[in-house]
Amino acid sequence: xxxxxxxxxxxxxxxxxxxxxxxxxxxxxxxxxxxxxxxxxxxxxxxxxxxxxxxxxxxxxxxxxxxxxxxxxxxxxxxxxxxxxxxxxxxxxxxxxxxxxxxxxxxxxxxxxxxxxxxxxxxxxxxxxxxxxxxxxxxxxxxxxxxxxxxxxxxxxxxxxxxxxxxxxxxxxxxxxxxxxxxxxxxxxxxxxxxxxxxxxxxxxxxxxxxxxxxxxxxxxxxxxxxxxxxxxxxxxxxxxx
Numbered sequence: 001x002x003x004x005x006x007x008x009x010x011x012x013x014x015x016x017x018x019x020x021x022x023x024x025x026x027x028x029x030x031x032x033x034x035x036x037x038x039x040x041x042x043x044x045x046x047x048x049x050x051x052x053x054x055x056x057x058x059x060x061x062x063x064x065x066x067x068x069x070x071x072x073x074x075x076x077x078x079x080x081x082x083x084x085x086x087x088x089x090x091x092x093x094x095x096x097x098x099x100x101x102x103x104x105x106x107x108x109x110x111x112x113x114x115x116x117x118x119x120x121x122x123x124x125x126x127x128x129x130x131x132x133x134x135x136x137x138x139x140x141x142x143x144x145x146x147x148x149x150x151x152x153x154x155x156x157x158x159x160x161x162x163x164x165x166x167x168x169x170x171x172x173x174x175x176x177x178x179x180x181x182x183x184x185x186x187x188x189x190x191x192x193x194x195x196x197x198x199x200x201x202x203x204x205x206x207x208x209x210x211x212x213x214x215x216x217x218x219x220x221x222x223x224x225x226x227x228x229x230x231x232x233x234x235x236x237x238x239x240x241x242x
Contacts, residue, residue, distance in 0.1 A: 012037070012084040016187075017046070017076040018173075020086065025053035025129050031091040037084025046076060049096040054129060057097035069099040078185070132162055135225040146216040149208070152224060153179055160227045167220040172211070174203065181205050 012020065017035070024033070030053075035046040042063035049057040058072035067075050141148055148165065155161050156176035165172040174184040184203030201207070 009088075010086045012081050012086050015081050017079045017081060020081075021048070021050075021055070021076070021129065022132065024050055024088075025132060028053045029088070029090075030093055030096075032089045032096070034087045034089070035081075035084050038082050039079050040082065041079070044079070046072075048072075048076075049091075051093050051096055055102060057099050058102070069101040070105060073102070132225045135162075135227045138223060138225045141222040141224060143219060144216065145218050145220055146212055148220060148222050149212055152176055152222075155224060155226060156180075158228075162225045163222055164224075165220050165222045167215075167218060172203065174208075181208055184208065186211065 012035075020035075029050050031050065033046070033048045033050065035044075035048075037044065039062070044060060044062035046061075047057075047059040048055055055073055058067075058069060058076070060067045060072045060075055062075070062079075141151060143151075145165075148163075152161060152163050152174065153176070157179045159177075161174075161176040163172075163174045163176065165174070170186060170188045172184060172186050175182045181203070184207075186201050186203050186207070188201075203211075
């Protein structure tokens with residue numbers, strides 16, 4: 001598995017595309033990315049443009065099926081690179097393509113005022129990238145599963161939190177808002193003599209409780225990205241740079 005920093009030309013094996021995009025997001029990368037490779041779903045080609053780490057354009061062709069814009073972002077958030085080649089090209093902001101629906105999502109995010117809309121939008125992978133990119137702070141946590149989850153509930157009591165929890169054979173991506181779990185994805189890595197594979201499933205409050213009970217005393221590492229409610233309405237306005 002390639003776990004080093006991304007360069008202009010990088011071979012990538014056994015990584016989720018969302019992890020690659022997140023790395024570029026946190027680096028505030030502005031430019032064009034081209035990825036060609038194989039996933040469990042088949043061969044694919046991905047072209048994505050980022051401005052300050054935030055996607056402005058997305059095109060995915062996987063086994064002849066084409067997805068663009070928000071649908072493309074949603075698809076690549078769950079796509080697993082078994083063997084890929086990645087090419088980065090730095091570019092001026094004016095050279096980037098703009099997908100209308102991605103611009104609309106960012107604008108709506110900048111005008112959030114009611115919790116019902118927050119709940120619906122926070123399940124969007126693009127919004128998750130936006131929150132991480134413009135988070136007020138981030139922190140590293142280490143401890144037992146039940147302790148970490150309780151800390152995340154407390155952190156999100158009056159703000160939004162995205163948490164990435166990693167431990168030996170699984171990792172969890174969780175989105176919290178106002179003390180509640182909004183969305184989450186659990187990935188289990190299964191190693192066998194026949195083949196190594198992974199299983200991905202969505203997390204609900206009930207499922208998270210099962211995981212908490214099952215692995216309560218296990219020690220995990222967690223990275224939490226925090227954004228204050230007051231800042232939710234500023235992103236997408238004059239103070240933000242997309």
